[in-house]
Amino acid sequence: MSADRLRELFATVRAEGRTAFLPFMTAGLPDPELSPSVFRAIEGADAFEVGIPYSDPLMDGPTIQAAGQTALKAGTTLDRGLAIAGGVAETTGKPVIIMTYANVIFQVGSERFAAKAADVGASAVIVADLPIDEAGPIQAAVEAVGLGMVLFVAPTTDERRVAQIVAADPVFVYGVAELGVTGERKESGGHAARLSERVRALSKVPLVMGVGISTPEQASAMRPLADGVIVGSALVRAVLDAPDTDTALRDLALISRRIADALR
Amino acid sequence: MKLDRPDDRGRFGDYGGRFAPETLMPALDELERAFEKAWSDPAFVQRYHDLLTSYVGRPTPQHIAGRLSEQLGVTVILKREDLAHTGAHKINNAMGQGLLVGEMGKRRLIAETGAGQHGVATATAAAYFGLECAIYMGEKDIERQRLNVYRMRLLGAEVIPVTSGAGTLKDATNEAMREWVRSVEYTHYTIGSVVGPHPFPWIVREFQKVIGEESIVQLGGTLPDVVVACVGGGSNAAGMFYPYLDLGIDLVGVEAGGLGIETGKHGASIGAGSPGVLHGSRTYMLQDADGQVIEAHSVSAGLDYPGVGPEHSYFADQGMARYESVTDAEALDAVDLLARTEGIIPAIESAHAIAWVARERASLAGKTVLVNLSGRGDKDVEQIAQIRGLL
Numbered sequence: 001m002s003a004d005r006l007r008e009l010f011a012t013v014r015a016e017g018r019t020a021f022l023p024f025m026t027a028g029l030p031d032p033e034l035s036p037s038v039f040r041a042i043e044g045a046d047a048f049e050v051g052i053p054y055s056d057p058l059m060d061g062p063t064i065q066a067a068g069q070t071a072l073k074a075g076t077t078l079d080r081g082l083a084i085a086g087g088v089a090e091t092t093g094k095p096v097i098i099m100t101y102a103n104v105i106f107q108v109g110s111e112r113f114a115a116k117a118a119d120v121g122a123s124a125v126i127v128a129d130l131p132i133d134e135a136g137p138i139q140a141a142v143e144a145v146g147l148g149m150v151l152f153v154a155p156t157t158d159e160r161r162v163a164q165i166v167a168a169d170p171v172f173v174y175g176v177a178e179l180g181v182t183g184e185r186k187e188s189g190g191h192a193a194r195l196s197e198r199v200r201a202l203s204k205v206p207l208v209m210g211v212g213i214s215t216p217e218q219a220s221a222m223r224p225l226a227d228g229v230i231v232g233s234a235l236v237r238a239v240l241d242a243p244d245t246d247t248a249l250r251d252l253a254l255i256s257r258r259i260a261d262a263l264r
Numbered sequence: 265m266k267l268d269r270p271d272d273r274g275r276f277g278d279y280g281g282r283f284a285p286e287t288l289m290p291a292l293d294e295l296e297r298a299f300e301k302a303w304s305d306p307a308f309v310q311r312y313h314d315l316l317t318s319y320v321g322r323p324t325p326q327h328i329a330g331r332l333s334e335q336l337g338v339t340v341i342l343k344r345e346d347l348a349h350t351g352a353h354k355i356n357n358a359m360g361q362g363l364l365v366g367e368m369g370k371r372r373l374i375a376e377t378g379a380g381q382h383g384v385a386t387a388t389a390a391a392y393f394g395l396e397c398a399i400y401m402g403e404k405d406i407e408r409q410r411l412n413v414y415r416m417r418l419l420g421a422e423v424i425p426v427t428s429g430a431g432t433l434k435d436a437t438n439e440a441m442r443e444w445v446r447s448v449e450y451t452h453y454t455i456g457s458v459v460g461p462h463p464f465p466w467i468v469r470e471f472q473k474v475i476g477e478e479s480i481v482q483l484g485g486t487l488p489d490v491v492v493a494c495v496g497g498g499s500n501a502a503g504m505f506y507p508y509l510d511l512g513i514d515l516v517g518v519e520a521g522g523l524g525i526e527t528g529k530h531g532a533s534i535g536a537g538s539p540g541v542l543h544g545s546r547t548y549m550l551q552d553a554d555g556q557v558i559e560a561h562s563v564s565a566g567l568d569y570p571g572v573g574p575e576h577s578y579f580a581d582q583g584m585a586r587y588e589s590v591t592d593a594e595a596l597d598a599v600d601l602l603a604r605t606e607g608i609i610p611a612i613e614s615a616h617a618i619a620w621v622a623r624e625r626a627s628l629a630g631k632t633v634l635v636n637l638s639g640r641g642d643k644d645v646e647q648i649a650q651i652r653g654l655l
Contacts, residue, residue, distance in 0.1 A: 058285060058438055058442060059445070104555040106541055106546075128285060133273070133282055154289075158290050176286065181285075181445050
């Protein structure tokens with residue numbers, strides 16, 4: 001049961017009194033051949049969120065949109081993206097969470113997608129445009145092959161929905177720390193603390209915060225609030241902005257190390 | 265079977281639903297509740313219809329196009345949505361949603377626009393109701409529909425160019441949704457067609473069905489053999505078709521054939537697409553084998569969209585309406601045809617419906633065909649002149 005590896009991770013970080021670091025990176029960036037080295041350059045990860053690029057990512061800001069376009073233009077298909085994710089799981093030995101959008105899954109079919117994700121050794125699935133109201137068929141397919149489903153709670157989510165979401169038994173709750181789409185922010189909207197309080201009042205389900213967390217300081221501020229922190233755009237931008245691959249890998253190592261250290 | 269409203273999961277048969285980021289779900293719930301309450305409140309419905317009469321200029325005329333009919337050998341009746349305030353049917357929905365926002369206490373409207381007609385309509389509603397307004401428009405559309413960009417700015421709206429993708433309606437819709445995720449606490453997303461997550465397709469159809477309802481009254485007891493409307497997202501077609509469903513009339517939606525279906529450069533989501541999820545609902549769309557959205561193409565910005573409203577997908581599967589397409593060239597010829605026989609310059613979008621009638625005139629001979637002339641062509645004059653080398 002691959003979802004168990006994530007459950008073990010959260011049990012461990014809770015026992016150790018720390019917050020897990022879950023870096024996000026787009027599969028196939030800058031291209032499918034170099035992508036595995038990009039993932040390997042990330043330091044201090046407890047688990048990886050691997051993004052399968054989608055042409056119209058509604059929940060993503062300009063950085064991850066650009067990464068997805070670059071990866072798609074470079075020939076990243078669903079199968080190649082999943083193969084890259086499988087390579088990350090194999091070479092790092094860490095749990096891998098597949099992130100994508102609903103249409104990518106529906107086009108191949110929920111069961112076939114789940115089987116493919118299980119085949120490459122993934123632990124869980126995140127679907128950015130799949131609220132609990134529509135999650136049923138995909139969650140059932142994913143769980144049937146031993147993977148975990150991740151469900152979102154946002155600052156706008158009301159109490160009735162929070163209760164419904166934790167009752168669906170996700171492998172972890174993705175707490176949307178900021179209003180808006182993914183991307184770096186200077187100012188915090190201050191929603192995370194209240195969100196954490198509301199989820200934890202109802203459930204012991206692991207809570208991982210993401211969206212708008214890009215600096216070591218912002219990550220550190222999540223330590224009392226969450227079992228894990230997802231950092232995406234800051235890492236993706238390091239790859240997009242670098243003049244060459246060596247610089248990209250060096251910058252990525254540096255940024256990820258600083259964030260991981262801030263969480264220890 | 266005609267559905268009064270989608271089911272409790274926001275579906276028309278297999279289509280529709282709510283594939284949206286969690287951040288938006290409470291706003292969609294709130295919108296559904298607000299609309300249900302308002303639309304069952306006779307006082308709200310009266311305010312909406314009063315506004316349509318006093319401000320929008322409804323009922324819009326409906327008349328036989330005499331010289332066109334004679335030339336085609338088909339009796340063509342035109343429903344003149346081009347004569348509504350701001351020049352298209354879009355105003356029916358924008359004023360309805362503007363009125364609804366008053367019930368929800370939000371202070372700002374955002375919208376996507378392709379041809380600019382919905383952007384102008386939303387900017388107009390914002391000015392009328394005293395709301396802030398931002399319109400997302402693809403940079404390619406800003407170029408080819410410049411007149412409407414100036415109109416929106418004159419009306420006090422901010423026009424935000426969208427550079428992602430092909431810079432057309434799909435990309436503008438993405439960006440408007442992203443902005444809504446950021447500002448949902450004080451902003452209403454005034455979606456412009458029968459697309460998007462539930463309850464939008466239902467709300468927009470309800471605010472547009474006045475077109476078909478008026479049309480039936482204006483016909484005074486006789487019914488046409490065929491009703492034709494162009495389909496991008498499909499709001500004018502939904503509003504026209506809905507009251508005509510289940511009456512045994514041939515309902516024809518005309519999609520953008522672009523450079524020809526066989527070239528892959530078109531906007532025929534039903535004619536040449538397959539079911540998937542786009543902009544929050546399950547519907548026919550243009551996509552590749554991996555579920556990546558394929559860019560549409562049409563000479564008309566309003567039909568240059570790789571999806572279609574979920575209720576149209578339901579109509580298509582159920583055989584309640586059929587969906588055909590005409591090419592860019594046929595649509596441009598139809599602009600000339602209507603201009604020179606009737607003295608009406610239609611929007612290139614609406615000219616698609618005329619073009620289908622012109623092409624099919626042999627099989628339509630002797631029949632009565634009602635065409636929804638959804639908008640006027642002033643916005644397209646510059647683009648047509650450029651295409652023809654007149655500028």
